[in-house]
Amino acid sequence: MKKCYLGIDIGSISTKGVIIDYNNNILAKDYLETNGEPIQAVKKLIKSLKEQLPDDYVLKGIGTTGSARKLIGLMVDASIVKNEITAHAIGTLAIHPDVKTILEIGGQDSKIIILRNGIIVDYSMNTLCAAGTGAFLSSQAKRLSIPIEEFGNMALKSKTPVKIAARCTVFAESDLIHKAGLGYSKEDIIAGLCKSIVLNYLNNLGKGKKIEGPIVFQGGVSKNKGVVKYFKEVLKMPIIVDPNGHLMGAMGMAILAKQKETDKVYNLNFHDISFVTKGEECNRCSNHCEILRIYKDDELVDAWGSKCHRV
Amino acid sequence: MKIGIPRSLYFYYYGDLWLRFFDNLNIETKVTPPTNQEILDLGNKLAQDEMCLSMKIYLGHIAYLKDCDYILIPRIDNFGSNNQTCTNFLSTYDIASNIFPNKILNYNIDLEKKQSEYKGFLKLKKDLNKSKKEIKKAYLKAKEQVAITKKQKIKENIKKLNKDGLKILLVSHPYNSYDEMIGKPIIESLEKLNVQVIYSDLFDEEKARIESKKLSKELYFKYNKENIGSIMLSLKKIDGVIFLSSFPCGPDSLVNELVIRKLNLPTLNLIVDDLSSDSGIQTRIESFVDILEAKNE
Known part of the structure; x- marks a missing residue:
């Protein structure tokens, strides 16, 4: 039997999980919406991972992170429970060992993590406000009746993004309505939103931080091509967006669980647990x-x- | 006669002195319980929007003492030129005498105007109905007792600098560090992570003020000078610094930023108000400790 390790990242919007083998190769992965019910989401997630996992593996560790890390850690009897900052950094380092800056924009949290020589040296998180996060973008997408998946592509079509106050969701809304009323095209408004998120992020979290390359951008918002484009434009540096970028927190936890390995063997039968x-x-x-x-x-x-x- | 003492702000500088002083005079005192939601709510109702969390809590504690004959609220202005305390806290005596019906027991420390603590205490004799001699005796005895316990506390604090494991200096004002709702949850979670927490207020004051000049000669906030001094005195032995301040403290926002920019030290800047979420602070503390541990490996 070969060994494998499970990492789960339960965020406010989505729940992510990966199972890796001893050499950090991904054996199973999934991504689904939390829908405000982390316990149900994790049960579903584990069921899906179990189906993907080849038979000849034995589970030797479970790690949890994200806002519901403590609760889910208890449910699955995790070997390690860690905060998102450490989890994301460890996961990203496994794939990009030379990364120096991690930009992360999730559903409600945004973070910047600065690493040097594979060690976190500085980080910051958004404190009081969720402006400029995924939740902000999806609420604006709803207002403009555009599916969030198309947001990025539409932004790329714009040549002159409008200026939008992204400091606050409420003010951004009045700005949006105002700019639409003035006759700006939807593309320009969307591009303006994407750009304002980048500026807001850098002014807020990036303040005083030395942003050096290689830069990895992850979290749900990294799937938005518009935001990626403006990060490149404003920072004047290449931005790496990994196709598995949304799994980095879970990946980090799987690796940490591997480091904490004991004799204990875990199973994936959580479906019947009350x-x-x-x-x-x-x-x-x-x-x-x-x-x-x-x-x-x-x-x-x-x-x-x-x-x-x-x- | 019962003297009410709010367990907030100045209590964390002078509480020991007050209790011993009144005890030496056989005067009954009532100290408020550690800050709880009820006290915070009381304070929030009374406070103005611009007041910091610590001051809101202070007003809550005063309100809690409504059944006392007197409430002790000193006015502490300065300890000589360039040794200012907080200008907001200065106003608490006037605020309290305007909004509370209780009589206020007050003394003044304003060394620029030659008003020392000793002179201030002597003036209490009228309200306390004691002779000058009695007050003097009680005060000097209390001072002596306090000096011994303070020395002991400082010794224990400094001892932690030589212990094994992760050592973090908590740089904050004692009214934040030791408050049940501000500092205590943070200290508890640090201790759970096996961190030695060293307190910035438990260093030799005089030494700390002198040391602080190495970072800046221009500062005139007494409490912040002592905080900087504690960093300079422990610099070589600590793994990192956690700044804890209450929103929107002016001196802290200036001085903490000064330290962050001038000294190349791992720092975590926590600013709390009564709307802060526990989980956000928890995540920050955990990841900060993770970083320090990774560095040591």
Whole structure:
């Protein structure tokens, strides 16, 4: 039997998973929407991965990352649970060992990770606001009634992108309506949106950071050719977009799980496990913490949310 | 007579002194509980939009003490020229005397105008109905006791610099570091990751202020000078610095940026307000610790 390792990245919008062999070759991969139900999404994901996995492999580790990393880590009894920054960096390094800058724009998070000699030296994440992330783009796409998949192609057709205030989703909306009312074409407006995302990102996250090549761009928004084009244009450097770019977080976790390998053997039979969460507002003191209790097969396995560590 | 003491802001500089002083005079005190949601809500209702989170919390603590005869709110302006404290905190005495019905027990520290802490305490004699002699005795005794415990705390803090493992200097004001809702969750998660947390306020003040000049001679914020000094004093022994400040602190935003630009140190800049999400901060702390660990390997 050959060894393999599973990495799962549960984001706000999408859930990604990969299974790799000992040499980091991808044996199975999938990408599906979280739809606000991480537990269901992961069950579906694992089912799909299981079907892709050849029979002669034995699972030796599971790693989870993303916003639901802790919850899913508990569900699948993960060998390692890590934050997105580390996961993305490790995953990307496996494919581009000389990467110096990772630009990542996801559903609600955007990040910049600066690496030197294969080590993260600096990073930043968007703090208060989701302007310029995938969620922002998809809401604008909806407003213009354009499928998000075509957004990039349409942007490429524009020669003169309009200026749009992308600092805030609400202001961008009034700007969009205004510019459309003035008679600008849809292509120019879309291109303007893509460009404003790039400018917003660089002004916000890139502030004070030394962006050096090779630059890898990933996250859902990296699939948008318009945004890629303007990153190239503004940074005046080539941008690498990997076809598996959206899987890098999951890839990183699979690699970390490999490094943490023990004698333990994992299985992929999660479909029948009952995994339920119950939320409750605690009224024992004035903090009114929201405690979330997690039950695996009707047994309380963990609880979090309370300031006093009460379960 | 019962004196109410808010467990916030100045409490983290002078709490020990106050409690011992009143205890030496046999005066009853009531200290508010560690900050909780109720206190924060009380503060939010009273606060103006521009106030920082720490000050909102302070007002909440004062409001919590409505059943006390007196509430202790000093006015601490400066410790000599070029040793200013926070201009916003200065106003708390006036704000409190305008919005709360309680009597305010107040003393003034303004060394530029030759108002020392000792003189300030002596003036409390009228409100406390004690003689000058009694106040002087209680004050000096309390000072002596406080000096011993503070020295001990500093020693323990410095000791951590020589321990094994990852060492992070938490650069913040004590009213943020030790607050139940600001600093405590951050310190807890660092300790869970087996990090030695060293506190910027537990260094020799005088030494720290002198050291801070190596980075900048122009600064006139007393607390920030001490914070910079703590960095300069521990520079060679720490793996990284976490700045923790409450939004929108002016001096912190200036001084933290100064340190980040001038010293080539791994830093994490955490700015919190009452809307901050726990998970965002958690992710930042975890990845910062990951980076430092990777560097050490």
